[in-house]
Amino acid sequence: MIARVSSLALVGLFLPAGAFGADNGPITSITLSSGGLAEVVRKADIDSSGLINMTVPLEQVNDVLKSIVVFDEAGVVEGITLPGPNPLAETFKNLPFTVEDLQSPARLLAKLQGTRVRLEKAGSTVEGLVLGVSAQDDGDRGQSFVISVLSDGRITGVGLSADTEVTFLDEDIQQKVAKALSAVGNGKSDGARTVALKVAGEGEREVAVSYVVPAPIWKTAYRVVTMADDKARLQAWAVLENASGEDWDDVRITLSSGAPVTLKQRLHDLYWKQRQEVPVDVSSGYVPPVDMGAEPQFDVAESEARMPGAARSSFIGSAVAPEMVLNMAAANVGEVSEGAVTASFTIPWPVDLESGETLSAPIVDKVVSAETVSVFQPESGLQHPIAAILIKNETETSLPQGILTVYDEKEGYVGDAQISGMPSGESRMASFATDKKVRIAQSTSADSQIVSIKVNDGVLNAMVRERSSTQYAIKGAPDGDRTIVIEHAKRPGWQFSSEQELDSTATHHRLKVEVPAGATETVSALQERTLSETYSLISTDANQLLYLSRRSPDKETAAKLKELSELQNEIAQIERQIQRLRLEKDEESRDQERHRANLAALEPGADLYKRAARKLEESETRIEDVDTEIAALSVRREEIRETLGDAIRTF
DSSP states (O other), X not given: OHHHHHHHHHGGGGSOTTHHHHHHOOEEEEEEETTSEEEEEEEEEEOXXXXXXXXXXXXXXXXXXXXXXXXXXXXXXXXXXXXXXXXXXXXXXXXSSOTGGGGXXXXXXXXXXXXXXXXXXXXXXXXXXXXXXXEEEOGXXXXXXXXXXXXXXXXXXXXXXXXXXXXXXXXXHHHHHHHHHHHXXXXXXXXXXXXXXXXXXXXXXXXXXXXXXXXOOOEEEEEEEEETTTEEEEEEEEEEEOOSSSOEEEEEEEEEOSOOOOOOOOTTSOOOOOOOOOOOOOOSSOOOOOOOOOOXXXXXXXXXXXXXXXXXXXXXXXXXXXXXXOOOOOOOXXXXXXXXXXXXXXXXXXXXXXXXXXXXXXXXXXXXXXXXXXXXXXXXXXXXXXXXXXXXXXXXXXBOOEEEEEEETTTEEEEEEEEOOBOTTOEEEEEEEEOTTOEEEEEEEEXXXXXXXXXXXXXEEEEEEEEEEEEEEEEOXXXXXXXXXXXXXXXXXXXXXXXXXXXXOSSEEEEEEEEOTTOEEEEEEEEEEXXXXXXXXXXXXXXXXXXXXXHOSSHHHHHHHHHHHHHHHHHHHHHHHHHHHHHHHHHHHHHHHHHHHHHHHSOTTSHHHHHHHHHHHHHHHHHHHHHHHHHHHHHHHHHHHHHHHHHHHTO
């Protein structure tokens, strides 16, 4: 009966979605990667069937297919099977009815025309082939359906009502309906897939299954307590979350740092190879195609009034210092290992963590070298340095980046800082507060000097040395000594020198100086570079040549450049004279035209006519004189140009 078949199919709706752990054993270990992935290892029991069935959340299926590994010394992995990405659609693809047809017996029987059925109603039974289903209007009672059945050569109509029982006599149809109902039931909660691993081998045994799935990245929070003699107690704590959807019970947790390459691919989706479609040729023949056609002032301001109280070498402090010494409790840290590209930290105790909970656990506890300094960064625009500690990683492994909370063993909390990843043996500066008791001013001067000049084929090449000198004036704290570290910005292509240079970062030179209480110290930094400047002597103007002459490193070269400058200046003066004369000639030419126009309008012999004629004659005479002057100047210009050329050739 349909009702009976539907009930069997709906049993699958009540299978637990998180059956992975229940069916295949608990999680034994998890390795959390800083790349946002978790390597999960589970225990699994294999029986004689050799199958490992696991329920995987749908969003993790692609990663499980990409990464799953079985650890079994006595078996061989043969393959993995699981339902497709859209099992409901795949199920109904080859069925003679749809999902909607299952909602009504009348619609289902209408789609199963020709199917052999048995109808039982009110004690009578009819067996035969379904011919069809017709609808009847029952007025106020709505609509009813009648099934037409071919039985023993006769067509019999049976009303389909609540008390009508329908049994499919065709076993194939029974299986199809049951399969469809099961698919519909599973599709109602399509949030997971059952993955079946086939492992060949003899006997029942326990194996391990490992796979990689997405997980929240774990974070690092540091605590550091500064101590005497340039030491500090450094603790690193890991912060992690259980976002797996499953409780962790007695799980071994390992944290992996580094920068792994993490990829994902939709392995569970269906992809179809594109093929070129060849159309069926139905044309009558060939048809021709249609024809279509600013610098700061150097000034050290007076420091604030000296603070009362005894001087102290450390500047870390709060308003009221407690009288006790803070001794940070030791942390229970586990194994630490350094790989080729990652560092791993294992929590030493089995972790119990419910789904959705957060855990913070110590992973490093070490007394390290840590010098207290004041760091001045000129580009910040501040006149005060920043209090910082220079921490050296004296552990045996690299430390990941994180936030750092700074305590003083006598003063308590003093500030927070950020710290980048730190390989073993390297140091990092952690800045946590403004040191307002120290003031720093800077002054920068720049100059350039020609160090050599060479001339070849009329081209002058000058090697120019540029220098930038910076002076830092430091007014120390009135109540304590300071170690000042100045971070002077690097300039690509420039050489740097300073007597106080400590080391350098990728972007800055670090200068270090000790400043006693109330004292003033000066730190100097020099940056230099050499540039090549090229000039064509024949086209370089007089002012530029004179400038090069004054900067020349030797007197002979300077004298020659001055000579060239004088020649170029003389040529420039002549060209200005020629230009002035040409303008005068143009003006005279315009006057001539005006005089000719007047002559044409006047009576010959009249006084005005005679006057206009005289003016025209004077203008013509002046034009001739101008032409003579221009010609003479042009000759002189060419003579000087020849002299200039000879001087350049013999430079």
